[in-house]
Amino acid sequence: MSHLLEVKNLDVKFDTDEGRITAVENISLSLDQGKVLGIVGESGSGKSVTAKAIMQLNPGNTKYNDDAEIILDNENVLRFTSKDDLKKIRGGKVSMIFQEPMASFAPAIKIGAQMVEQLLIHKDINKNEAKEISINMLQRVGIADAEKRFNQYAFELSGGMRQRAMIAMALSTMPKLLLADEPTTALDVTIQAQVINLVKDIIQEYQMGVIFITHDLGVIAQIADDVAVMYLGSVVEKGPVNKILKNPKHPYTKGLLEALPDVNNLDAPLRPIPGNIPSPLDRPSGCVFRTRCPNPCDNCRNGNTEMGLIEVEPGHWVDQCCINCG
Amino acid sequence: MSENLISVNNVSVNFDYQENFISKKQKIHAVNNINIKIKKGSFFGLVGESGSGKTTLGRAILGANKISSGNVIFHDDERDYDLTNINKQDLKEYRKKAQLIFQDPYAALSPRMTVRDIIAEPLEVMRITNSRQETDDRVRDIASKCRLNLEHLRRFPHAFSGGQRQRISIARALVSNPKFIVADESVAALDVSIQADILNLLKQLQNELNLTYLFISHDLSVVAHVCDIVAVMYLGHIVEMAPSRKLFKNPKHSYTKALLSSIPSIDPENKSRAIELKGEIPSALNPPSGCVFRTRCPNPCDNCRNGKTEMGLIEVEPEHWVDQCCANCS
Numbered sequence: 112m113s114h115l116l117e118v119k120n121l122d123v124k125f126d127t128d129e130g131r132i133t134a135v136e137n138i139s140l141s142l143d144q145g146k147v148l149g150i151v152g153e154s155g156s157g158k159s160v161t162a163k164a165i166m167q168l169n170p171g172n173t174k175y176n177d178d179a180e181i182i183l184d185n186e187n188v189l190r191f192t193s194k195d196d197l198k199k200i201r202g203g204k205v206s207m208i209f210q211e212p213m214a215s216f217a218p219a220i221k222i223g224a225q226m227v228e229q230l231l232i233h234k235d236i237n238k239n240e241a242k243e244i245s246i247n248m249l250q251r252v253g254i255a256d257a258e259k260r261f262n263q264y265a266f267e268l269s270g271g272m273r274q275r276a277m278i279a280m281a282l283s284t285m286p287k288l289l290l291a292d293e294p295t296t297a298l299d300v301t302i303q304a305q306v307i308n309l310v311k312d313i314i315q316e317y318q319m320g321v322i323f324i325t326h327d328l329g330v331i332a333q334i335a336d337d338v339a340v341m342y343l344g345s346v347v348e349k350g351p352v353n354k355i356l357k358n359p360k361h362p363y364t365k366g367l368l369e370a371l372p373d374v375n376n377l378d379a380p381l382r383p384i385p386g387n388i389p390s391p392l393d394r395p396s397g398c399v400f401r402t403r404c405p406n407p408c409d410n411c412r413n414g415n416t417e418m419g420l421i422e423v424e425p426g427h428w429v430d431q432c433c434i435n436c437g
Numbered sequence: 438m439s440e441n442l443i444s445v446n447n448v449s450v451n452f453d454y455q456e457n458f459i460s461k462k463q464k465i466h467a468v469n470n471i472n473i474k475i476k477k478g479s480f481f482g483l484v485g486e487s488g489s490g491k492t493t494l495g496r497a498i499l500g501a502n503k504i505s506s507g508n509v510i511f512h513d514d515e516r517d518y519d520l521t522n523i524n525k526q527d528l529k530e531y532r533k534k535a536q537l538i539f540q541d542p543y544a545a546l547s548p549r550m551t552v553r554d555i556i557a558e559p560l561e562v563m564r565i566t567n568s569r570q571e572t573d574d575r576v577r578d579i580a581s582k583c584r585l586n587l588e589h590l591r592r593f594p595h596a597f598s599g600g601q602r603q604r605i606s607i608a609r610a611l612v613s614n615p616k617f618i619v620a621d622e623s624v625a626a627l628d629v630s631i632q633a634d635i636l637n638l639l640k641q642l643q644n645e646l647n648l649t650y651l652f653i654s655h656d657l658s659v660v661a662h663v664c665d666i667v668a669v670m671y672l673g674h675i676v677e678m679a680p681s682r683k684l685f686k687n688p689k690h691s692y693t694k695a696l697l698s699s700i701p702s703i704d705p706e707n708k709s710r711a712i713e714l715k716g717e718i719p720s721a722l723n724p725p726s727g728c729v730f731r732t733r734c735p736n737p738c739d740n741c742r743n744g745k746t747e748m749g750l751i752e753v754e755p756e757h758w759v760d761q762c763c764a765n766c767s
Contacts, residue, residue, distance in 0.1 A: 304699040304711035329701035393739035
């Protein structure tokens with residue numbers, strides 16, 4: 112069976128005044144229907160850029176490499192150029208939920224009008240049907256008084272409510288793939304728990320594929336089936352969530368886990384990963400993690416190694432530098 | 438000499454609110470009847486959802502918000518400062534001793550000042566130092582304590598990452614040699630590995646400089662790790678207060694239990710669903726009568742449901758305080 116989404120050898124570069132910046136280098140990912148792929152990493156690791164590449168939402172100075180492929184439903188998204196084709200992926204087959212729900216709704220247009228507008232673009236229905244679908248969807252995500260909320264503006268809703276409305280809007284076109292970019296980061300824990308449960312229920316019901324981007328490993332543990340750990344534009348480790356979190360192989364993944372405060376073990380010291388994430392302008396040659404690696408080998412330290420994932424256990428891929436090193 | 442540094446006695450903070458100029462004036466009850474004692478050298482945690490009044494309480498203790506009733510007393514070595522009716526001169530003195538670290542390190546630093554000027558500004562404004570040489574010495578001293586390189590001092594904030602910026606804000610807060618620090622969501626905007634670094638730094642500085650912290654956060658796992666004692670706030674009230682180990686091992690209030698169960702477990706096999714709280718925190722404009730938590734309580738008793746109970750902390754175990762409604766209810 113072919114995958115719902117397959118990303119192959121994707122590079123994303125930006126042409127800026129300071130030169131060409133590599134935001135994402137040679138990443139490959141795949142996702143099946145009804146599954147959740149979590150992408151974790153610090154800020155600046157290229158998580159959002161990867162997601163935006165799938166919807167072709169990166170700005171005009173973006174350069175993709177020629178042999179990259181993003182195959183969604185047997186079509187290469189990167190070859191899409193016409194408006195009609197792009198419409199299919201932007202809101203049709205793929206929907207996106209953003210981190211800051213206040214910034215993603217237009218402030219001066221009613222929530223309902225925004226929901227109806229995008230339905231009319233993507234579906235062959237009239238306004239009344241669109242309104243009905245929207246109100247149903249709002250109810251489905253647990254908004255009480257859906258009809259009243261439909262006629263309100265974004266500022267009249269609380270943070271959690273706005274995020275629900277955002278999810279309702281993203282789901283109303285019945286996309287095959289949902290991109291969730293840090294959807295719970297700005298929310299309180301109680302509301303975060305509500306949103307996680309909601310997303311889980313929705314996957315069960317609609318069997319869509321979800322890419323869930325976050326820097327919170329706890330959220331990943333609860334929601335994802337597979338995880339890809341990104342560092343400075345490269346995937347350094349990927350595999351089933353159980354294996355990655357219970358038996359991490361890459362020092363970066365281990366570092367992220369050790370830096371996380373654990374409520375069940377209050378005596379464990381918090382260990383930060385030493386050093387800072389380098390600027391994409393001076394990306395280290397060879398293994399990108401070598402500047403912060405706790406025990407780099409000589410080859411690595413001099414930037415003579417090449418990155419690339421190898422399969423250490425069925426389904427569990429780790430960057431080869433680290434396997435050879437440590 | 439008192440062992441407490443700060444005593445907060447029956448403090449309430451209200452704000453006036455008027456929707457438009459013809460509508461009735463209303464009061465927002467941001468903080469209600471709070472009693473806390475912060476011991477010298479402790480790491481006091483304040484947790485709660487947004488809108489629970491954590492920041493308002495922190496600002497009231499710093500003298501940055503007007504206190505509507507009750508009083509806040511800062512016990513210094515020689516004398517006490519009563520913040521409710523403090524004169525200008527004393528307030529200036531107090532500012533040297535109590536400082537604030539902000540949440541967003543990107544917004545808290547002026548982009549047009551060098552790091553040296555940012556850190557030196559409190560010294561100049563409060564006229565603590567007498568010469569430029571002395572100022573420079575103090576700035577260098579605190580910068581190296583906060584693990585900033587001396588060459589960083591000549592640069593502007595845009596050249597720094599989030600973690601480095603937060604260290605600059607910490608250096609600025611500490612340069613006047615304060616005794617008490619309010620850290621308001623100081624790690625919320627940072628990545629986990631940097632968050633760990635900043636938390637370790639705060640701990641280390643506490644030992645070196647004899648600091649007392651009021652640490653405000655919505656992240657329970659962070660609070661559990663760094664704080665000695667934790668107070669949980671909901672809609673302007675403290676609903677539970679205990680040493681952090683006790684609180685996290687054996688939470689008594691249903692709100693605390695729900696908060697704890699909402700922390701996503703790092704273990705993928707632990708798929709226990711969070712105790713889901715219905716709805717959201719009610720508006721502080723008209724809080725529920727009686728127990729403020731009753732509208733979201735998973736198992737309110739009849740008295741509670743009708744708003745007939747009165748709130749107030751009782752000590753159920755030594756040093757473990759819980760709101761009496763909840764203790765009686767379940």
